[in-house]
Amino acid sequence: MSLQVEELTVYYQTLKGDVRALEEATFRVADGEIMGLAGESGCGKSTLANSLILLKPPMRLVKGRVTLDGEELPIHDMERMNSYRFERISIIPQYAMNALNPTQKIGKIIADLVRWRQVDFDDILPELKRRLDLVHLSYDVLDMYPIELSGGMKQRVVMVLSTLLNPSLLLADEITSALDVSSQKAVMEMLVSFRGWEFVRSVIVITHDLSILYQVADSILIMYAGQLAEKASTVAIIRAPRHPYTRMLISSLPEVGVKHAERRLTGIPGTPPLLLNPPEGCRFRERCPVAFEKCVDVPPFIQIEPGHFVACWKEFETNARA
């Protein structure tokens, strides 16, 4: 059941007009699914994540509805949304290392946060300690100030804190971008374990790093310039991508065993469009090698195989012919 997003459209209001950061996003995340959300900087990944939990100005909800476990989320209503945040839907922010108030002890911050949820800190303390143990932190951190912890430790504290009330959906926003490769792997494995331990039911992992998603995600959703491009199982995205953007993205990843001194890594020529006045139709068409006249219309995000969604006219055509 889990998360169902329908036609979610979110713009940023600026003095020059709307920045159309997210257009008509429709997808679902199944119970227990870890979905990777990937795309280059500015493609709308974080906008999508933020609009699910903290949609506030300058963000503006244009249309769309979000359903979590069969219940519609009042994402446009800052106040009403408060009762869902933290308990049903939670986030590990991009800035997890600065996410804790520097002048309060960590235990005090956690106690303050749970008190508003009618949870007594002493009741939850044994569970909190157990979870700190699971992420290899000593209980002493509760009596410490955030500056006494390393960046990695702070991030683990935030991971435990964000999932303390067992939310059904967790948004992990670029949580590995500030880490070295070995820590990246450890953090990602921890996230998978969190699902195993049932601290969270489903996870959306937002990243620009496809190789990380390959290790942990069940499925991957690729975005380009505010539009959904493709969603499929991780294997399908990596082995048999259907959208030209995904294909080019995958082929620009380095491969093991290939000497790149001999074969240069190919990138994608061109740059993404500005979203203030984006081009009509498919926003990838100016960089797309297979674009044709039909691409001036926005392609729908359609299921072409079970669990494989794509938004590309060329692909629909080839599919229809086959």
Next chain:
Amino acid sequence: MRRYFGRKLLIYVLTFFLAVTIDWLIPRFMPGDPVQTMLSRAALHAEAREVMYGYYVRAFGLDVPLWQQYLNFWNALFHGDLGTSVYLFPQPVVKVIMRAVPYDILLLLPAILLSWFAGNHFGAIAARTRWLDNTLLPVGYILTATPYMWLGILLAWVFGIVLGIFPIAGAYSFELRPHLSGAFLASLLKHWFLPFASIFLVKFGGWAIGMRNMIIYELESDYAHYLEALGTPRKLIRKYAFRNAILPQITGLALDLGVIVAGALVTEVVFSYPGIGYLILQAIQNQDYFLIQGCFLFIIIGVLLANFAIDIAYVIVDPRTRLGMTGEGA
């Protein structure tokens, strides 16, 4: 912890030595001669004048070479002797200053504390109330930017002369002698109000602006966003923000308290209020070496003590300082 305070203390002792030396030097760099100035007021015979001059120069210890005057000065200072006032001869400087200090404390302590308290709370509210931010804060900017003596004179003119509600000079009515009675206290309060209000107004605006900016900064910080994403009530986020934003304000407060003994020179001049600020002006105009030295000595001690108090207060209120002391640079 001990090393931290040891180092701080050493710096304070050094600063004190240098500041007092400069304090001793500056009046002596002024052109003119205090004894001459004093004698010129009395019309004297040339011979009498010479005798008197010799007497006073010896009485003030100005007949020995400068280096010896300097050593004598330190020697006397350690015996608690700040010399004799030239302008109020033969009263000792300590006594003159002690007579002025209560007025400064009475005037500035409430003005500084109340404006700090009210300004911080008002600024914090203004930071999240748009109409308040748009209406009353500009008034704060204007108040803070107003040349103080102009505001003081304006207040004195409106309330003292035009409306005639408040007296415009002195600390109490000239008809009264300081004593404990209702009439005297009422007069004291009436004379106190305008100088107090002028300082309060200006400082209030400054604190409110500072606090408003700090709160906005804190509410835009990562931890505030995280709390918001976790659906924390505004009340708690603001509580955290206020606690963090008040830290720099504490420094400001302590520095302000440190110069209490310096008085508020301009206020006291405008309202002829007999505090140290007024005394400093008199001392400078009369080239009273010893009184100038004495007043500035009080200021130096006040500022140093206030700074030391901030160092201690910060260790208590900001865990980052406390924990940083064990690291490098402690």
